[in-house]
Amino acid sequence: MQVNQASLLEEARRGGEEAFLALYSQHRNAVFRFAFHMTGSIATAEDVTQECFLAMVRGSAFDPRKARLQAWLFGIARHIVFRHLRISGRESEELEETATAADALDELLSAERSEMVRQAIASLPALQREAIILFEYDELSLEEVATVTGADVGAIKARLRRARESLRKLLEPLLRHKTEGSCS
Amino acid sequence: MSERDPLDELLHELKSPEPPAGMDQRMVEAYRSSFPPSNLRPHAGWQFWEMRVSVPVPVLLAVAIVVAVLFWYRSSPAPSAAPGTTGIVTSLNSTGFQPLPNGEARIVTVKGASQ
Numbered sequence: 001m002q003v004n005q006a007s008l009l010e011e012a013r014r015g016g017e018e019a020f021l022a023l024y025s026q027h028r029n030a031v032f033r034f035a036f037h038m039t040g041s042i043a044t045a046e047d048v049t050q051e052c053f054l055a056m057v058r059g060s061a062f063d064p065r066k067a068r069l070q071a072w073l074f075g076i077a078r079h080i081v082f083r084h085l086r087i088s089g090r091e092s093e094e095l096e097e098t099a100t101a102a103d104a105l106d107e108l109l110s111a112e113r114s115e116m117v118r119q120a121i122a123s124l125p126a127l128q129r130e131a132i133i134l135f136e137y138d139e140l141s142l143e144e145v146a147t148v149t150g151a152d153v154g155a156i157k158a159r160l161r162r163a164r165e166s167l168r169k170l171l172e173p174l175l176r177h178k179t180e181g182s183c184s
Numbered sequence: 185m186s187e188r189d190p191l192d193e194l195l196h197e198l199k200s201p202e203p204p205a206g207m208d209q210r211m212v213e214a215y216r217s218s219f220p221p222s223n224l225r226p227h228a229g230w231q232f233w234e235m236r237v238s239v240p241v242p243v244l245l246a247v248a249i250v251v252a253v254l255f256w257y258r259s260s261p262a263p264s265a266a267p268g269t270t271g272i273v274t275s276l277n278s279t280g281f282q283p284l285p286n287g288e289a290r291i292v293t294v295k296g297a298s299q
Contacts, residue, residue, distance in 0.1 A: 015219040017212070024211060032207075033200040046207050050214055057219065117198040136195055168191055175190050 006064040012057050024053055027070055030138055031077050037133045038081045039088075040122045048084060052077040071144045074134060078148060085126060113174060120170040128163035131156055 011019035028049060035048035055076050056062075062072055121129060127149075134145045135156075146153045168175065284290060 013219075017215065017219075020215055020219075021212070024208075028203060028208075028211075032203045036200060042201055042204055046204055046210075049203070049207065050211055053211060054214060054218060057215070113194070113197050114199040117194060121198070132195075136192075137198070137200075164191060167195070171191070171194055174194055 005069040006062060009056070009062055009069070020053075020057060023056070023069070027073055028053070030070060031073055034074060034077055034130075034133055034138060035081055037118070037121060037137070038078075038126070038130060039084055044084055044088075048077055048080045051080045055080070067147055068144070070138075071140055071148055074138065074140070074148045078130060081130075082126070116171065116174060120167050123170065124163050124166055128159045128166070131159040132163040132167070135160060 005023065008019040008023050012023060031052050032045050032049045035052075036042060036045035039045055039048065052073060056073060059076065062069060067075075121132060124132065130149060131145060134140045134148060135142070140148065142153050142156055145156050149156065151159075
């Protein structure tokens with residue numbers, strides 16, 4: 001599977017559009033979702049996705065023995081996301097952008113609970129946010145998250161623990177309601 | 185068994201927006217601008233003309249020195265016999281061959297060989 005993806009990547013790097021589209025359609029949703037939850041902006045997430053796939057075909061060699069292609073792509077996407085976050089400025093500005101994006105996303109997000117979870121995740125510090133997104137939503141293993149982020153597994157565990165503590169506080173009303181609902 | 189954390193359930197209620205319409209088309213256009221479509225490229229021998237070889241600088245220097253030394257060695261004139269001296273030949277004719285005592289050499293001049 002990985003070897004197949006590696007050969008598709010080689011073909012895409014030689015200008016094989018079909019090979020490129022096969023890889024793109026397979027991974028675009030995961031990369032877009034990651035970029036969106038990291039930046040809180042659909043437009044920025046699209047920019048990140050586009051840059052990520054172009055970097056994939058222009059960039060360094062991918063070794064399927066070392067990582068899954070998806071994890072390797074998240075590594076590229078992460079690099080671009082943090083560059084965008086640096087350009088967009090401080091974390092507080094980022095939260096303002098999130099709030100603005102939330103207004104535009106009302107039609108897309110069907111549930112209020114989903115929106116509250118999204119806002120809670122968006123309010124996390126960037127390193128905790130990426131750890132929770134990669135681990136919980138993109139289902140990368142702890143080792144893969146560590147590889148993508150360039151941190152060790154212990155640091156990732158600590159980030160996840162802090163992220164979950166923060167989310168538990170932020171989502172306290174929803175959690176209480178859920179617990180009461182299940183008890184009654 | 186451990187009870188399921190309600191936070192996990194709540195986290196998985198998160199919905200992500202779909203990528204915007206037109207993103208795929210913009211992506212394909214960006215790819216095409218970076219990589220010309222493969223059907224525009226001549227297939228036969230294309231890869232041969234695009235092949236690259238990376239050589240470490242020390243190896244390149246060593247090869248250059250060897251080539252320079254060989255060139256210098258080849259281009260220098262071969263030593264010729266001084267004019268007026270008689271040439272020395274080695275007789276390949278085995279007629280009348282007589283082994284010499286071990287280690288002893290006998291020089292036969294051109295004049296001696298023709299006799």
